[in-house]
Amino acid sequence: MIARELDPATGAIRLVLTPNSSLTQAQARLLLAAMAVAMGTIALFFTALGAWMVLPFSGGEWLMLALALWWVQRKLSVIEIITIHNSTVSVDVKRLASEQSHCFEKTWLRVERVAPVRGGYPSRLYLRRQRTSLEIGSFLIESERDMLAQELRQFL
Numbered sequence: 001m002i003a004r005e006l007d008p009a010t011g012a013i014r015l016v017l018t019p020n021s022s023l024t025q026a027q028a029r030l031l032l033a034a035m036a037v038a039m040g041t042i043a044l045f046f047t048a049l050g051a052w053m054v055l056p057f058s059g060g061e062w063l064m065l066a067l068a069l070w071w072v073q074r075k076l077s078v079i080e081i082i083t084i085h086n087s088t089v090s091v092d093v094k095r096l097a098s099e100q101s102h103c104f105e106k107t108w109l110r111v112e113r114v115a116p117v118r119g120g121y122p123s124r125l126y127l128r129r130q131r132t133s134l135e136i137g138s139f140l141i142e143s144e145r146d147m148l149a150q151e152l153r154q155f156l
Helices: 025-048 052-077 142-155
Strands: 001-004 013-017 079-084 090-096 100-103 111-115 124-129 132-136
Touching: 001 124, 001 142, 013 025, 013 142, 025 052, 100 132, 111 142, 124 142
Parallel strands: none
Antiparallel strands: 001 013, 013 079, 079 090, 090 100, 111 124, 124 132
């Protein structure tokens, strides 16, 4: 997802890139709680019938679901902020606890879209200047990546 902001004081343009996420952390917790109730009820029913071996498998399934949701939420916590000033372009990448900042002079900076080697894979979008390159928007869908490339070319 691409959000555009304009700083009226400096005239800088900010593009905030975030992955598409239809499930918030609160909704993930609610889903886990609902699944725990449903799986626990089913497991206790079968335990009451004498099939006690259902309990560890039900707990294991819930744990795998919790780990999968944790991994997805972790992967979706990335934010890339591209700030375009009059003479520089800065890219701030925030992933979990780490934060990286890259700054490029606008002179000779170009936007390159690299086609995939094999079909079915996404293209890649790079900011390049001389020998320095930085991939941006790796989590965007193709149409958003195309739109981002067009906007960056327009602003540069």
